[in-house]
Amino acid sequence: MNVKARAELEGITPYALGQSIEEIKELYGITTVRKLSDNENVYGTSPKVKEAIMQASANLAFYPDGMTSGIVEKLSVHYQLDPKHFMVSNGSEEIIRLLTRAYIDKSDEAVMAEVTFPRYKTNVVIEGGRAVTVPMIDGRHDLKKMQEAIINNTKMVFVCNPNNPTGTIVAKQELFEFIDNVPSNVLIIMDEAYFEYADSEEYLDTMPLLKQYKNLVILRTFSKIYxxxxxxxxxxxxxxxxxxxxxxxxxxxxxxxxxxxxxxxxIEDQAFVQDCSAKNSAERDFLKEKFKELEIDSFPSQSNFLFAFTNRPVIKTLTENGVLVRQMQLPGYKEAFRITLGSREDHEFILHIVSQLFHERAV
Structure with a gap:
């Protein structure tokens, strides 16, 4: 092939996608697969959504509203903010791509945590910028070191809160002080895809800060709890x-x-959102505690998943039994994985097969 792609693409690998459900079924000869690898809402979606889709399907021959004015209006009412502050996208990842496309020049830098959503780095590099990654402390952003990493060439800083894949948050006062100290010519991109799942008093609501900090960008999504x-x-x-x-x-x-x-x-069915959040909190506490009893530890999560780690073999057994999780890397641990929180029945099934595995190896 004589046509060469841009040099910026040489070190980039496509976003890792796991095996499909059908592939897993065929490979292991099973009929049921519990997909707990992509942080989807195991409780589905609001019944009102299905009704709306059926009604909208009558107009498939027409182009959609290019300004997404209906969603913007709903968001404006929901957050009590002027519509001019909102931009709707093809997943919040599109906003990340647009931000780097609009603001990153060659030699510009973007600061981010070392273990966080990988598409920050990918999009910065594609635009010819440099991604500066800062090591974490116990799965949390080290905001002090991230602050120190900001230089004249820094154009933006990413904070994923709760963080994907660790599920952790940064303390309210610490985050506020960080936002206050970032220079006004640096974009602060707060990725809050999982904020509806956070129930800690230490979680900072950044929406009220928009008027004071004009360099603040908040990302949220309908992909998770909705x-x-x-x-x-x-x-x-x-x-x-x-x-x-x-x-x-x-x-x-x-x-x-x-x-x-x-x-x-x-967005009209906030009762559904609150119900999902409550169920998620209960299952998060349940699974974390039961995992701990099995010597499987995890970071303190405020999301709909756990980042778990152990020196005991788990992932292969889970997969063979139709439980899909996302394998991770964590120095010092043989097994590290991110598992989406499921139903109580899902969790009892997982605990049963893991307990059985450990018992067999102990005999």
């Missing part, structure tokens, strides 16, 4: 000047019509 992962709807909340720049580089009709209808219906 259960719309397959439809790809996210949104960013930011100063109107930043939104204007992003609109210059986004694709036309970036959110399809069915996805828009679904998102508008989803």
């Amino acid at each position: 259960g719309l992962a397959s439809l790809r709807v996210g949104y960013g909340v930011m100063h109107e000047d930043i939104a204007k720049e992003l609109h210059k580089v986004r694709d036309v009709f970036n959110v399809n019509q069915l996805a828009q209808a679904a998102a508008m219906a989803a």
Whole structure:
């Protein structure tokens, strides 16, 4: 092949995707697979969403609303913020891509945690920038070191809170002081895809800070607790000047019509959101404690998943029994994995097969 791709792509690998459910069934000869690898909402989506999609399907021959005005209006009412602050996207990852496209030049830097959502780094590098990664402390962002990493060439800093894949949050006062100390010419990108799952008093609500900090960008999504992962709807909340720049580089009709209808219906059903959050908190506490009894530790999570680690073999047995988790790397541990929180029945099944495995190896 004589046509060469851009040099920036040489060190980039595609986002890792696991085996499909059908592949797992065929490989291990099983009929049931519990997909707990991608942080999806195991409780599905609001019944109101399905009704909205059916109604919207009558208009498939027409282009969607290119400005996603219906979702923007719903978000504006929900957060009591002017519509000019919102931008709706094809998943919140699109906002990340648009931010780097609009603001990262060659030689620019972006600061982020060493273990966090990998698409920050990928998108920065694609635009010719340099991703500066800062080691974490017990699965948490080291905001002090991240602050120290900001130099004249720094254009943006990413904070994932709760963090993917560790599930941890940074303390409220610590995060506020960090935001206050970041120079105004550096974008602060708060990725809060899992914020609806956070129930700690130490979790900082960043929305009230938008008026004071014009360099603050907040990312949220309908993919997680709203259960719309397959439809790809996210949104960013930011100063109107930043939104204007992003609109210059986004694709036309970036959110399809069915996805828009679904998102508008989803945000109306906050009872569903609260129910999912409550169930998630209960199952998070349950599984974390039961894992600990089996010598499987985990970081303190405020999300809908646990980052678990142990020196005992787990992942292969889980997969063979139809439980899909995301394998991770953690120095000093043979087995590290991220597991999406499931139902109580899911967790009891997992605990049974893991207990059985450990008992067999002990005999």
